Amino acid sequence: MKEYNDKEKICWQSIYYYFNKCSKDGSIRKAWIGLSLLNKRKLEMSNVQLDGSHTPSRMGGEKLGYQARKKAKTTNSIFLCDNQGQMLEMGCPKSGLHHDLYHIEGSLKEILSPLIEAEIDHKGFFLNADE
Secondary structure (H helix, E strand, O other), X not given: OOOOOOOOOOOHHHHHHHHHHHHHOOHHHHHHXXXXXXXXXXXXXXXXXXXXXXXXXXXXXXXXXXXXXXXXXXXXXXXXXXXXXXXXXXXXXXXXXXXXXXXHHHHHHHHHHHHHHOOOOOOOOEEEEOO
C-alpha cells in the first residue's frame, strides 16, 4: 500500500470509492464485528440507549421524506449506544416522513444482528428508548 506524505493530497472521490466498496462487500461489517468481539468486555451494558435522528438532506437521496417540524426533507436513523455513550449499532436510514419507532421490530432485529454475531449478550438489558 502506498504511503502518503504531508504534501500529497487525497481526493474525496478515492475515499468514497473505497468506503463504498468496503461497505458493499461486507468488509466494514466484518471489521466492526471483529472489533466488537475484541472489546465487548469494555462495554457498559446495564442500560442501553436507543434514539433516532432526523437529518436534513438538502441534496436529495434515496430515503427522504418531509419532516414538518424541521421544515425540510430528512432521513431518519436509529442508534443504539451503551451506558457510556459508546455506539453499538445503527439501523438503516429510513424516510424522514416516519417517526423513530416506525417498523421498530424490524429495526431492532437489524440492529441486534451484529451484536449477536459479536456474542454481546442483549437479553434482559434495560433499554431507554427516547421518542
